[in-house]
Amino acid sequence: MKNQEQLHRGLGQRQIEMIAIGGCIGTGLFMGSGKTISVAGPAVILVYAITGLMLYFVMRAMGELLLHNLEYKSFVDFSEDILGPQAGFFVGWSYWLAWIVAAIAEIIAITGYASFWWPELSPWISAMATIFVLTSINLLTVKAFGELEFWLAIVKVIAIVGLIVVGLWLSVTGFVSPDGTKASVANLWTHNGFFPNGFAGVMAGLQTTIFAFAGMEIIGTMMAEAKDPKKMIPDAIRKIPWRILIFYIGTVTVMMMVTPWVDISPEHSPFVGMFSLVGLASAASLINFVVASSATSSSNSGIFATSRMLYGLAQSHKAPAIFGKLSSHQIPAGGVFLATLLMFFVSVILTAVDSMMEAFQMVGAVAALIFIFIWTMIIWAHLVYQRRYPEAHAHSVFKMPMSKMMPYVVLAFFLLVIYALSLDDVTRIALYLLPGWFALLAICYRLKLR
Template identity: 70%
Template sequence: MANTVELERGLGQRHIEMIAIGGCIGTGLFMGSGRTISLAGPGIIVIYGITGLILYFVMRAMGELLLYNLNYKSLVDFCEDILGPAAGFFVGWSYWFAWIVAAIAEIVAITGYMSFWFPNLPHWISALTIVILLLALNLLSVKAFGELEFWMAIIKVVAIVGLILLGLYLCFTGFVSPSGIKAQVSNLWSYGGLMPNGVSGLLAGLQTTIFAFAGMEVIGTMMAEAKDPKIMLPKAIRSIPVRIMLFYIGTVTVLMMITPWIDIPPDQSPFVGMFSMVGMLSAASVINLVVVSSATSSSNSGIYATSRMLYGLAQQHHAPAIFGKLSSFQIPAGGIFVATGLILSASLVLTTTESIMGAFELVGTVAALIFIFIWTMILLAYLSYRKRLPQAHQESQFKMPLSKITPYVALGFFAVVLYALMLNEATRLALFALPIWFIGLGIMYWLKTHRSADQQKLIASFQEKVIAQNAAAKAYRARSH
């Protein structure tokens, strides 16, 4: 592989927007929403609304940090620069692992979707075919990758808008399914109210909700390949509330208006099931195709994110130097091969289990937990930035709203999510097993810092910088008063 100096800035605004959508709209919405609805009922609207608002604030914190220093190529860079080399090491490898696990969950779900058309097809064949396709897509130039991902994301956006419009039409025309169920707005509260299972139902639905929103921060890994990050990043982040209202809240609301929540199966895609239930099998087949392409798109974003993260880790001497080299297409091919290899091997194992939904839930919980860690580190980096660099915050053109309060509100919300995960036996297992990953990372970092002269220089440089920044912050406050 040729060691090209830099990643190609080949991603335009439409690519950035659609890759961000592709990363956070996948099986968490199309498949996981069925389980969330079965636990929370119409309360899923509340869960999606609160979670979306919290993560919007996290993305605003990330955006302000990335624009503070345009030399930051990803969220790992500002974590390392502000919190230290150890934080960069833990965040980088954890983010890489989170996307590997999330992509595995997407592939596992795809094999379940394929059973809609090919009930006798072995799951491992579906997994192998999809992963080979993703490998080929990611080995293209970043501009070609962005173009392909743009159109794959367009498919799911058009499908969701079409589904909402069709659902509204069925409600306004009083459509009655073959089973005698009438599509109407009152279905939202006619089966136990808007929160039929109370607060406990909301807490139980948080795991799949967190996984559904995971991937929103993928735009933070694209700065090195964005043509104009100062304009493109704020625009992409500001569009997040609209996406949440339309893609998450809009779809599940319409879904429960057509099909009462008590009739939505937790172990199947509710979108495909809705059309099957009302007797529109051809439409169900089309929606299943959209769901497959959506999950493929989300997995594609995952391989993109992991390969760029591994490249960045190699650039910071946190990963083997071979992963810091670029191909003739100016892409980190080494990281792409590693990611697809791991995703394929794990997917082949998981798709041999009897319960695809069980495998999806286990893998999804692990991914959700690691994403919570990543989002927490973004907030901690932001709080440290505000304290040590008050002047930079004051001069920022993209300040986080209510920045004195919202980081702590978000951290409190993540604590509630962790508590909720402890209440369920399946999610509790993943919660207790996850420390093994961080212990392993700690051992790796300890070995690295005791052997690497480069790492020792990074630590010394960071300590000197913190001292200088603290002194500058004190001087700034003194002038302000």
């Protein structure tokens, strides 16, 4: 393996844009929205809107900090610089773990999608095949990775826009499915109202919604491989509200117009279910392919993020030096192999639980909590930055809006989400596991100092 000193700036504007979109559209939406809708009803629209708004401000904080010093390659760098070396150590390794766990959740989803076509296929076979393909892809050049992610994101965008158009057409024409269900805007409030399960339903909806937005911050790991980060990062972040409005709020609204929320199964993808319900079997198969490719894309992004994070940790002597070496394609291959090796353990999870959705929810909750920690550290770093560098903040080229108030609003929202995760037996397991992870990191950090 040839050791190169620098990652290659091979990601162009269109690739950064589409990877950012891919980070916003994942299995948490395609698969997890069924669970969210089943507990929150039409109020899921509000849940997605509020969650998206809070994370938009996290991304604005991250963007301002990254552009404050172009030597920062990711949020780990500014966490270490602003909050201290221990914060950088905790953020870097936690983000690495978050994407490992998130990628496992995506693999679980892929096995569920595969069963749509091959019900008798053992889950571990589709999981292992996917992991093998992803390993091969991530050993290519970063330009090849960006190109693949570009086209996978294009598939997601076309599919979602197509779903919205078809759903609106079915609702306007008053389409009646074979079981007598009529598509109508009125389905948003005629089945026990807009808040059918009250505040408890909204809180339950937060449990799965937060994972749907995990990955939005991935653009903050691309500073070292973006051709023009000073222009590309702000452009990608500014478009986040439109992506949330179209891809999240638009899709779930249309789905509940076509299929009343009471008929949406929490165990399966509502995207596939919508077309199956209206009798469009071929379209259902096509949408299943789309959501499967989306999960593959998200897993692919996870391996990318973990390998780059591990490379950065090794470069700053927070991880074994072998992970700081690059292949002849300027890829941190050691991080790629470690990530995919750990993902092989997904087969154990798949055979340990009876419900695929339960496995997805449990693993997704663990990932969501770690992502909340990462987002919290970004906000904390921005608060310290405001106090330490008031002039830089005042004259920032990409200043966070309402920066005096919104960081505290976002932190309060994260506390609310953590409380929501504590209300469910499955997601509560994640809360028990996280302290153990931080204790392990604390031990490793003390050993590193010695």
